[in-house]
Amino acid sequence: MGPIRAMLADVGITEQQWRVLRVLQEEGPQDPTRIAEQACLLLPSLTRILQKLESKHLIERQADPDDRRKQIVRISDQGEQVIRDNLQTSLALLDEIRDRMGAERYEALLDLLNDLDVRDGR
Amino acid sequence: MGPIRAMLADVGITEQQWRVLRVLQEEGPQDPTRIAEQACLLLPSLTRILQKLESKHLIERQADPDDRRKQIVRISDQGEQVIRDNLQTSLALLDEIRDRMGAERYEALLDLLNDLDVRDGR
DNA sequence: CCTAAAAACTTCACATGTTAAGTAAAGGAG
DNA sequence: CTCCTTTACTTAACATGTGAAGTTTTTAGG
Numbered sequence: 001m002g003p004i005r006a007m008l009a010d011v012g013i014t015e016q017q018w019r020v021l022r023v024l025q026e027e028g029p030q031d032p033t034r035i036a037e038q039a040c041l042l043l044p045s046l047t048r049i050l051q052k053l054e055s056k057h058l059i060e061r062q063a064d065p066d067d068r069r070k071q072i073v074r075i076s077d078q079g080e081q082v083i084r085d086n087l088q089t090s091l092a093l094l095d096e097i098r099d100r101m102g103a104e105r106y107e108a109l110l111d112l113l114n115d116l117d118v119r120d121g122r
Numbered sequence: 123m124g125p126i127r128a129m130l131a132d133v134g135i136t137e138q139q140w141r142v143l144r145v146l147q148e149e150g151p152q153d154p155t156r157i158a159e160q161a162c163l164l165l166p167s168l169t170r171i172l173q174k175l176e177s178k179h180l181i182e183r184q185a186d187p188d189d190r191r192k193q194i195v196r197i198s199d200q201g202e203q204v205i206r207d208n209l210q211t212s213l214a215l216l217d218e219i220r221d222r223m224g225a226e227r228y229e230a231l232l233d234l235l236n237d238l239d240v241r242d243g244r
Numbered sequence: 245c246c247t248a249a250a251a252a253c254t255t256c257a258c259a260t261g262t263t264a265a266g267t268a269a270a271g272g273a274g
Numbered sequence: 275c276t277c278c279t280t281t282a283c284t285t286a287a288c289a290t291g292t293g294a295a296g297t298t299t300t301t302a303g304g
Contacts, residue, residue, distance in 0.1 A: 005292090014259065033282065045260055047284055052259085069269050069282045101238065109234040112227060116219075127262085136289065155252065167290055169254055174289085191252045191299045 003093050011082055012056070016041065018086075020049055021058060021075060025083050029074035031064065058082060125215050133204055134178070138163065140208075142171055143180060143197060147205050151196035153186065180204060 001015060008018050016039070023038040024030070036046045050073060053059045058079035064070035075083075098106040123137060130140050138161070145160045146152070158168045172195060175181045180201035186192035197205075220228040 009293090016260070031282080041260090042262065043283065044262075044285080048260075067270070067282085071283085097238075101234075105234060105237070108230065109238065112223075112231040112234065115227065116223065116231065131263090138290070153252080163290085164292065165253065166255080166292075170290075189252085189300075193253085 004090060007086060007089055007093075011086065013053075013058075013082070016045070017049055017053055017058075018090075020046070020053065021079050021083060024059065024073060024075040025080060029072050031070045031072060035073060053079070126212060129208060129211055129215075133208065135175075135180075135204070138167070139171055139175055139180075140212075142168070142175065143201050143205060146181065146195060146197040147202060151194050153192045153194060155192075157195060175201070 004018075005015055008014060013021075019039045020035060020041075023035055027034075027038060032043065032046055032050065035041075035050075036043050039046070041049070050059065050061070054061060056078075058076055059073055060076050061071050061073050064072055101109070126140075127137055130136060135143075141161045142157060142163070145157055149156075149160060154165065154168055154172065157163075157172075158165050161168070163171070172181065172183070176183060178200075180198055181195055182198050183193050183195050186194055223231070
């Protein structure tokens with residue numbers, strides 16, 4: 001992930017912050033518990049990440065009107081802009097890894113990792 | 123790694139501290155740079171880990187007589203005892219993972235991960 | 245011999261992983 | 275409605291990952 005980290009470092013965000021932004025951009029506004037599942041983060045980590053992203057004005061939060069324990073997190077216009085500025089490069093870097101490993105081996109690796117995750121009961 | 127972490131938590135050490143102890147026990151006394159390679163750790167992390175292990179009296183350090191920039195780190199008797207007390211359980215837990223995945227898939231996963239590591243140029 | 249550059253760590257600063265507590269709001273039993 | 279439990283987070287505390295800077299000791303040149 002080195003190259004991706006380097007790319008994001010230029011923008012001043014980390015891999016995890018990037019993952020959270022992408023989840024919000026792809027899946028739309030949602031509460032922290034769901035974000036945590038999608039981004040494979042524990043809630044304590046996510047709490048800090050959301051605080052950082054909010055201070056950078058890349059996301060916005062509002063209380064859930066139906067359940068005041070919950071919040072609704074959404075990506076901001078600035079956040080969308082960060083995605084737009086880096087998505088192409090990010091995807092290209094992943095493609096490069098796949099190419100270097102070979103498409104078949106790459107898919108096999110993803111399958112096995114996913115399998116390990118499921119069997120471990122997460 | 124959950125179960126292994128739990129086992130080690132009883133003894134009061136972490137996964138990385140355990141890895142360092144095992145490297146020292148298997149490969150014998152050596153300098154931090156080599157330990158870092160074997161245990162896949164960066165030197166700043168290793169520095170802290172060695173400080174913790176030393177304060178727990180699980181390792182011992184001495185200056186290298188030939189090159190005063192270096193040190194020689196060795197596992198202590200107490201450290202060896204920790205290994206003896208947990209190695210069986212540790213190996214058994216790995217076997218369980220392998221069994222649940224299937225031996226073939228397990229080997230394939232290790233190969234692919236190793237391959238990824240090499241191609242990434244570490 | 246003397247100095248600049250490299251090597252081997254260590255220290256810092258910041259971000260996350262992880263477990264345990266703490267807090268506020270929602271639900272459920274009686 | 276009241277009390278207890280659960281849910282959804284947030285805080286706290288400690289350990290590691292990571293990039294950058296600092297220190298001491300060697301080594302390579304000149």
